[in-house]
Amino acid sequence: EPEVTQTPSHQVTQMGQEVILRCVPISNHLYFYWYRQILGQKVEFLVSFYNNEISEKSEIFDDQFSVERPDGSNFTLKIRSTKLEDSAMYFCASSGGTGRDEKLFFGSGTQLSVL
Amino acid sequence: AQSVAQPEDQVNVAEGNPLTVKCTYSVSGNPYLFWYVQYPNRGLQFLLKYITGDNLVKGSYGFEAEFNKSQTSFHLKKPSALVSDSALYFCAVRVRSNDYKLSFGAGTTVTVRA
Numbered sequence: 001e002p003e004v005t006q007t008p009s010h011q012v013t014q015m016g017q018e019v020i021l022r023c024v025p026i027s028n029h030l031y032f033y034w035y036r037q038i039l040g041q042k043v044e045f046l047v048s049f050y051n052n053e054i055s056e057k058s059e060i061f062d063d064q065f066s067v068e069r070p071d072g073s074n075f076t077l078k079i080r081s082t083k084l085e086d087s088a089m090y091f092c093a094s095s096g097g098t099g100r101d102e103k104l105f106f107g108s109g110t111q112l113s114v115l
Numbered sequence: 116a117q118s119v120a121q122p123e124d125q126v127n128v129a130e131g132n133p134l135t136v137k138c139t140y141s142v143s144g145n146p147y148l149f150w151y152v153q154y155p156n157r158g159l160q161f162l163l164k165y166i167t168g169d170n171l172v173k174g175s176y177g178f179e180a181e182f183n184k185s186q187t188s189f190h191l192k193k194p195s196a197l198v199s200d201s202a203l204y205f206c207a208v209r210v211r212s213n214d215y216k217l218s219f220g221a222g223t224t225v226t227v228r229a
Contacts, residue, residue: 045216056216106158
């Protein structure tokens with residue numbers, strides 16, 4: 001089965017530094033998402049992206065966050081100035097459509113630790 | 116607001132016994148309900164979904180789930196659990212037709228002992 005791949009698997013950074021989390025969605029998918037899970041908490045929606053623009057974002061996705069699809073294969077999440085509370089597992093996902101019954105394909109996640 | 120609740124943090128069963136993972140939902144419209152599973156060091160994998168029609172849906176790896184509108188539940192079941200079913204299970208809901216996000220439950224860790 002095709003897979004969503006994420007790199008790196010672990011990222012350690014100092015508070016205030018910028019980080020970029022990278023994802024390669026499934027090749028024929030058109031819709032892309034970032035979710036995160038803080039340790040011990042629920043998986044939370046951050047942002048969805050289609051046709052080179054954000055289609056929906058949560059209140060978590062403030063000005064410190066940005067997403068980009070710089071080429072035909074990568075989808076990145078940038079955190080401009082990391083905070084301690086940004087420490088979490090970040091999941092990328094993609095889907096072929098946005099029907100309500102559409103299933104998402106998730107990557108294995110990037111564990112971000114902000115010190 | 117839409118939400119799902121998974122009342123049990125952990126479920127422990129013996130191999131060969133039935134497995135049930137509970138999920139209840141709270142939405143203002145008709146829900147689309149999903150179950151995902153996460154094995155160690157892997158991403159979330161789709162198991163099954165309820166959209167409409169038959170309340171009993173069948174999914175991957177022998178799992179099934181029953182949609183119960185009166186009880187607002189969507190419990191995941193497997194008649195005979197395997198040790199390899201040990202994983203973290205997430206229930207999720209989506210409501211509005213133009214709503215891109217899934218709302219996830221907190222997850223239930225299933226341990227199947229040999």
